[in-house]
Amino acid sequence: MGTRGSVFVEAEPSNPREDVMLEFKALTKRFNDKVAVEDVSLTIPQGQMVGIIGRSGAGKSTLLRMINRLADPSGGELLHKGVDVAKLKGAELRAWRSNCAMVFQQFNLVGRLNVITNVMTGRLHEHGFLSAMLQMFSAQERAFAIRALDRLGMAHTALQQTDTLSGGQMQRVAIARALVQEPEILLADEPIASLDPLNAKLVMDALRAINTEDGLTVICNLHTLDTARAYCDRIIGMQAGRVVFDGAAHELTDAAAREIYGAEAGEAFQEGLTSTSLGGHTRPAPTMPQPARAAVG
Numbered sequence: 505m506g507t508r509g510s511v512f513v514e515a516e517p518s519n520p521r522e523d524v525m526l527e528f529k530a531l532t533k534r535f536n537d538k539v540a541v542e543d544v545s546l547t548i549p550q551g552q553m554v555g556i557i558g559r560s561g562a563g564k565s566t567l568l569r570m571i572n573r574l575a576d577p578s579g580g581e582l583l584h585k586g587v588d589v590a591k592l593k594g595a596e597l598r599a600w601r602s603n604c605a606m607v608f609q610q611f612n613l614v615g616r617l618n619v620i621t622n623v624m625t626g627r628l629h630e631h632g633f634l635s636a637m638l639q640m641f642s643a644q645e646r647a648f649a650i651r652a653l654d655r656l657g658m659a660h661t662a663l664q665q666t667d668t669l670s671g672g673q674m675q676r677v678a679i680a681r682a683l684v685q686e687p688e689i690l691l692a693d694e695p696i697a698s699l700d701p702l703n704a705k706l707v708m709d710a711l712r713a714i715n716t717e718d719g720l721t722v723i724c725n726l727h728t729l730d731t732a733r734a735y736c737d738r739i740i741g742m743q744a745g746r747v748v749f750d751g752a753a754h755e756l757t758d759a760a761a762r763e764i765y766g767a768e769a770g771e772a773f774q775e776g777l778t779s780t781s782l783g784g785h786t787r788p789a790p791t792m793p794q795p796a797r798a799a800v801g
């Protein structure tokens with residue numbers, strides 16, 4: 505595996521040969537002379553909730569963006585159930601992107617559209633862009649979007665203009681939009697970095713519930729150690745583009761965290777007590793009322 509340092513802990517393999525969702529093989533990304541991700545080899549099984557941590561510039565976003573091909577690898581392979589994602593083109597690439605929905609720190613919603621239209625753009629892969637913009641969605645799709653919003657406690661805002669929502673509400677709408685894509689994988693790049701503690705908790709609870717109830721594989725870049733420890737089955741620590749820790753939350757000792765964060769370790773520990781503290785929350789039970797994803801069409 506592409507690891508170095510003394511804190512590497514092998515994640516407990518849960519049937520390593522079965523249910524492999526993603527396999528990274530010596531995956532590397534260079535931007536000119538800069539190596540953003542270096543020689544990363546990992547296996548992520550179906551249904552795992554993975555937290556990626558590391559200081560700014562460690563390569564967390566680049567790693568996530570290579571999964572849904574917002575960035576193309578410079579070397580190595582990324583396999584989804586044995587298929588090399590880096591080689592997908594055209595319709596296959598579009599299908600792959602809808603299969604790994606992404607949630608961003610800044611939500612990426614269209615503020616002047618209402619909430620339900622934003623959610624239904626998650627069905628764009630089923631529509632041409634024009635029909636989506638003309639809001640030519642079926643009654644079934646509208647019902648599906650409402651159910652997704654309801655799971656996030658946001659159905660009452662369906663007809664509200666999106667830019668009137670709070671940040672935490674917007675992120676829950678963005679998660680609802682991701683859900684209507686009916687993906688296998690949910691990628692979240694610092695989904696709570698802009699949120700207050702209550703909204704951060706609501707969003708992390710929602711991601712965890714989607715993971716446990718729907719069996720989605722969730723891969724989440726996180727800034728705060730406590731959040732990663734509280735919510736994730738497995739934590740991957742990155743430093744200067746490399747994986748320097750890969751293990752269960754309880755294996756992430758303070759020494760391991762210092763290896764990952766270096767001089768910023770104190771700050772990373774403190775963060776757990778300040779802006780995005782989730783108040784000592786541990787492994788939440790699923791809280792969302794709806795059963796697994798309902799089918800559309």
Ligand SMILES: Nc1ncnc2c1ncn2[C@@H]1O[C@H](COP(=O)(O)OP(=O)(O)OP(=O)(O)O)[C@@H](O)[C@H]1O
Pocket residue numbers: 535538539540558559560561562563564565566567
């Ligand atoms: N499009 C790009 N062009 C050039 N360099 C880039 C590009 N994207 C990322 N990098 C560089 O690659 C490295 C990793 O960046 P990345 O955004 O993946 O880090 P990160 O761990 O997500 O950091 P942060 O916590 O600040 O979001 C950084 O040195 C960054 O400057």
Ligand SMILES: [Mg+2]
Pocket residue numbers: 564565566725
């Ligand atoms: Mg980033």
